[in-house]
Amino acid sequence: MKINEPITIKGVTFKNRIMFPPMTTGYEESGVIGERSFNFYKRIAEGGCAYIVLGNVSCLPGFGLKILSEADIPNFKRLADACHAVGTKLGVQLFYREFDVETYQHIVETEGMAEGRKFMAESMKTFSDQAPAETLRHLIDKAAEAAVIAKKAGIDVIQIHGDRLNGVLLSTKLNHRSDEFGGSFENRTRFSTEMVRAIRKAVPDMIMDYKLGIRLPMENGQIRGNGGLELEEAVKYAQILEKEGIDMIHIAGANHTSNIADTIPPMGIQPYGTSMEAHKRIREVVSIPTSAVARIVTPEAMEALLNNGEADIVAMGRPLVCDPDIGNKCAEGKADEIRLCMMCNKGCTDSIMSASYIQCVLNPENGHEAERKIVPAETPKKVAVVGAGIAGLEAARVAALKGHHVEVFEKELRIGGQINIAAVPPRKEEMFRSLRYYENILPKLGVKFHMGRKADTDVLNGFDHVLVATGATCVTVKVPGYDLPHVTNAWDVLDHKAVVFGNVAVIGGGQVGAETAEYLGFIGQKVSVIEMLDMVAKTESATIRPYMMENYEKYGVKMYVKTRLEKIEPGRIICVTDTESGEERIEIPADFVVMAVGSKQHRPDLDGLKVPYTFIGDCSGETTADISRATKTAYDAANAI
Numbered sequence: 001m002k003i004n005e006p007i008t009i010k011g012v013t014f015k016n017r018i019m020f021p022p023m024t025t026g027y028e029e030s031g032v033i034g035e036r037s038f039n040f041y042k043r044i045a046e047g048g049c050a051y052i053v054l055g056n057v058s059c060l061p062g063f064g065l066k067i068l069s070e071a072d073i074p075n076f077k078r079l080a081d082a083c084h085a086v087g088t089k090l091g092v093q094l095f096y097r098e099f100d101v102e103t104y105q106h107i108v109e110t111e112g113m114a115e116g117r118k119f120m121a122e123s124m125k126t127f128s129d130q131a132p133a134e135t136l137r138h139l140i141d142k143a144a145e146a147a148v149i150a151k152k153a154g155i156d157v158i159q160i161h162g163d164r165l166n167g168v169l170l171s172t173k174l175n176h177r178s179d180e181f182g183g184s185f186e187n188r189t190r191f192s193t194e195m196v197r198a199i200r201k202a203v204p205d206m207i208m209d210y211k212l213g214i215r216l217p218m219e220n221g222q223i224r225g226n227g228g229l230e231l232e233e234a235v236k237y238a239q240i241l242e243k244e245g246i247d248m249i250h251i252a253g254a255n256h257t258s259n260i261a262d263t264i265p266p267m268g269i270q271p272y273g274t275s276m277e278a279h280k281r282i283r284e285v286v287s288i289p290t291s292a293v294a295r296i297v298t299p300e301a302m303e304a305l306l307n308n309g310e311a312d313i314v315a316m317g318r319p320l321v322c323d324p325d326i327g328n329k330c331a332e333g334k335a336d337e338i339r340l341c342m343m344c345n346k347g348c349t350d351s352i353m354s355a356s357y358i359q360c361v362l363n364p365e366n367g368h369e370a371e372r373k374i375v376p377a378e379t380p381k382k383v384a385v386v387g388a389g390i391a392g393l394e395a396a397r398v399a400a401l402k403g404h405h406v407e408v409f410e411k412e413l414r415i416g417g418q419i420n421i422a423a424v425p426p427r428k429e430e431m432f433r434s435l436r437y438y439e440n441i442l443p444k445l446g447v448k449f450h451m452g453r454k455a456d457t458d459v460l461n462g463f464d465h466v467l468v469a470t471g472a473t474c475v476t477v478k479v480p481g482y483d484l485p486h487v488t489n490a491w492d493v494l495d496h497k498a499v500v501f502g503n504v505a506v507i508g509g510g511q512v513g514a515e516t517a518e519y520l521g522f523i524g525q526k527v528s529v530i531e532m533l534d535m536v537a538k539t540e541s542a543t544i545r546p547y548m549m550e551n552y553e554k555y556g557v558k559m560y561v562k563t564r565l566e567k568i569e570p571g572r573i574i575c576v577t578d579t580e581s582g583e584e585r586i587e588i589p590a591d592f593v594v595m596a597v598g599s600k601q602h603r604p605d606l607d608g609l610k611v612p613y614t615f616i617g618d619c620s621g622e623t624t625a626d627i628s629r630a631t632k633t634a635y636d637a638a639n640a641i
């Protein structure tokens with residue numbers, strides 16, 4: 001595979017073509033590479049990735065990782081040494097804050113992270129216009145100083161963040177300056193070009209990578225986002241970067257200065273390989289290596305890009321978080337054993353946006369690299385897993401890897417449990433990828449499946465330990481009329497067991513209800529969502545909700561918020577809604593009513609089970625429909641046997 005071939009840049013050999021792109025992880029609480037952060041990157045390096053870039057490394061006090069003085073050298077050097085020990089090169093993405101840190105911190109403390117981010121985004125726009133030219137030049141000096149410190153710490157590559165402040169200054173839309181940093185193409189690129197020159201001069205023998213944030217054209221001819229360069233200008237600027245001594249270009253969608261979903265596209269919203277047109281155009285005019293990023297997902301897609309000559313290096317951001325062993329698996333001819341990312345954005349993007357840290361929902365070890373490791377069993381045991389949903393499958397994997405003999409009992413004839421219904425609404429079919437992994441590896445691990453078989457206690461008593469992963473069931477609200485024949489539930493609709501049409505009222509606008517309404521709208525029904533809170537899909541990701549709302553508009557889905565179901569009658573429902581003048585009773589036409597008011601744990605009758613057992617996944621705790629909890633509880637329980 002071409003993925004496994006080395007590439008030499010500026011005399012430095014990268015052992016293969018796999019890159020981990022810059023990613024703010026949320027692990028770096030006090031601006032240093034702490035233990036969680038160190039273990040995360042070390043694990044990615046050990047998994048066979050050739051080139052890792054640390055995201056947003058600030059050359060001024062204030063936010064994320066910092067590289068400010070010689071005192072920071074040991075911190076970076078420790079990670080650089082760990083990477084070098086396994087043949088991985090380490091880069092830092094230099095970042096220069098464009099907001100007042102004290103004000104930002106005060107807002108975060110008093111008003112929360114969301115307000116802090118709003119302030120940051122607003123400041124970024126005003127700072128770029130208002131910062132005096134000397135301030136911009138000061139930032140350039142600081143970046144060059146940081147590069148020198150990075151070199152002393154053994155860092156191999158300096159990546160210039162061509163977005164953030166650069167992206168705003170490069171933009172025709174966001175740069176409103178009238179001095180030498182605004183207006184013409186030459187002026188808008190001046191800050192960036194001067195920075196390239198300053199760093200080149202400060203560290204002439206270091207590899208310089210440039211993240212070129214581009215406003216990517218969409219299929220409908222429109223352009224995504226605001227910041228960054230438009231494609232024609234990006235092509236022109238790439239040539240300038242090569243002339244100025246940049247050694248490699250990372251071609252990406254404009255970041256931070258536009259819609260976050262443009263840079264970190266979640267499942268089903270943008271096509272795969274979103275920046276390919278930009279790649280083709282830029283590679284026609286430069287001869288330095290380029291790296292591709294965003295929604296590349298599978299090793300076959302990586303290989304095709306490399307083989308087609310469309311990239312020299314392929315960056316896998318979320319895919320490496322989901323499976324850090326992509327490099328090793330490709331090298332060992334086991335690419336089919338890669339755990340493929342679903343691009344759900346829940347454990348990564350959503351996590352850092354809510355001030356937490358990256359914890360992939362499918363990879364329980366991610367973010368917990370030091371404490372979650374599969375420990376080989378002292379004595380192999382016979383382990384039964386009841387239920388082949390995502391928790392059961394993960395438990396079977398971990399138990400088998402420990403050396404146990406594992407048998408899975410599933411009452412249905414298909415694996416996947418709730419994934420089979422969660423993947424049905426628009427944009428979500430990529431969730432099926434989560435099952436492909438288990439389908440490929442569990443047979444190799446010798447896991448035996450009993451499909452269409454409900455395990456009884458007599459059978460289970462023949463095992464040494466039982467892991468119970470029987471999931472959850474959908475609940476209903478018992479208002480008058482709840483048992484009428486036109487009333488069903490979201491699970492049955494998404495499982496195609498229940499057929500509904502005409503005016504359909506979906507009761508509950510949480511995640512499941514909101515997605516079921518979207519699905520019903522998509523297949524042409526007239527849908528109303530009834531939600532007691534003030535918002536439908538309140539907990540949905542900021543990278544996804546706007547698209548859901550676009551679909552609601554397209555399909556004419558009506559939302560009734562602060563509204564409670566009171567009664568169901570043939571052809572209509574009666575609800576009570578909160579208005580400014582108090583409660584009001586309203587009538588909504590409903591040929592069918594779909595309950596989406598939540599689910600509760602489903603535990604089988606285990607009377608008579610004489611061997612030790614553990615509940616995992618949805619049936620194990622208070623919360624249900626939570627993949628992250630499912631995989632983590634499964635991993636921990638199986639690892640403890």
Ligand SMILES: Cc1cc2nc3c(=O)[nH]c(=O)nc-3n(C[C@H](O)[C@H](O)[C@H](O)COP(=O)(O)O)c2cc1C
Pocket residue numbers: 021022023024025055056093161211252255263264265293294295296297315316317318319348349352358
């Ligand atoms: C949680 C998260 C944090 C990110 N932080 C940064 C960052 O600090 N700097 C940056 O340039 N890009 C950042 N990105 C964008 C990634 O580098 C990458 O372009 C994006 O994830 C798309 O690639 P993928 O589909 O392989 O994940 C981030 C992405 C994610 C998911």
